[in-house]
Amino acid sequence: MLPASVQQKLTSAGIEINGPHDWDPQINNEAFYGRVIAEKNLGLGEAYMDGWWNCKRLDELLCRIIKCGVEYDIKGNLRYALLLLPMKLLNMQSRSRSHKVAEEHYDIGNDLFFSFLDPLHQYSCAYFKDTADLASAQVNKLELIADKLELQEGDRLLDIGCGWGGLAKYMAARRGCRVTAVNISKEQLAFAKEDCRGLPVKFLDCDYRDIDGEYDKIVSVGMFEHVGSKNFRTYMKVVYRLLRKNGLFLLHTIGGNRSGVNCDRWLNRYIFPNGALPSAAQIAAAAEGLFVIEDLHNFGSHYDKTLMSWYRNFTKAWPAFAERYGERFQRMWSYYLLSCAGAFRSRAIQLFQVVMTREGDAREQPLVTLR
Incomplete structure (x- = not known):
């Protein structure tokens, strides 16, 4: 007992x-x-x-x-503590290890993900303002990002960790941006390149540390969770180097209430290998001396709704995947979606959107509007 x-x-x-x-x-x-x-x-x-x-x-x-x-x-116990040591002592998100999450999670089957996501394939928190519909809420999220970044026609937009290219496609088609989208998932990139054919979107298969160029605006949605605490500062330095003078950077990430070096052990083993949720303090420390934090918007309660929408869609679609993946996978995926929904509902984890400008630019404050 x-x-x-x-x-x-x-x-x-x-x-x-x-x-x-x-x-x-x-x-x-x-x-x-x-x-x-x-x-x-x-x-x-x-x-x-x-x-x-x-x-x-x-x-x-x-x-x-x-x-x-x-x-x-x-x-x-001692064994439990020892299992956490690698996250504390080693850089589990080095270049050589960075592909692990893509291979074990994001590349398991586009059709599985598309069975529960919205038509723009947004695998991140939606924004359920004035709607209960997942597709509309994901468009709300994209519009919120576009407005916070003050996106203009012709802007050079860098999307770090672009998923299946839905954000890049939307910003190119609706806001007239020239988008460079970066990812290391083979399956996601293959789909995104085809889906964005004919639009001013260029896809790069590379580690974020190897990105070159200069961009007017930079966005990163649902990728910072895979960077790791030992690389938070490196990540911010990369963004600072790539962002032009007077540019804007928006970071969209799940965040923890306490600073740490790892996430839940079950999630780490079965869903997101080597993941780590940044606290607001860790984000601020990584940005210190590089960026001015212009705005921090927490809408974690919307992730509860997003995950429950995904779960309902997944359950409805499951019969088509049962033979391929099996019952244990179904129970694993259900546990993933529902336990995360419970964690957001309990306020143990958050969803942060952070707007930043380069500290050395001393530009005027952007007109961030929380809606």
């Missing part, structure tokens, strides 16, 4: 093991308890993948678990 202190916190959060609520976990294997105590978050996720427990509202369960702080009552 679970320690008494853990049980007390679960009870205070309205969680009952094998209870009647939709968010109550239903245990199918008594070995579940020992696995969670030994492996904490990793054991909880792996036990779900293996069918050792079920839950009708996994998103709400994880939200309640995080809010009551029960994870801090399950003490780690």
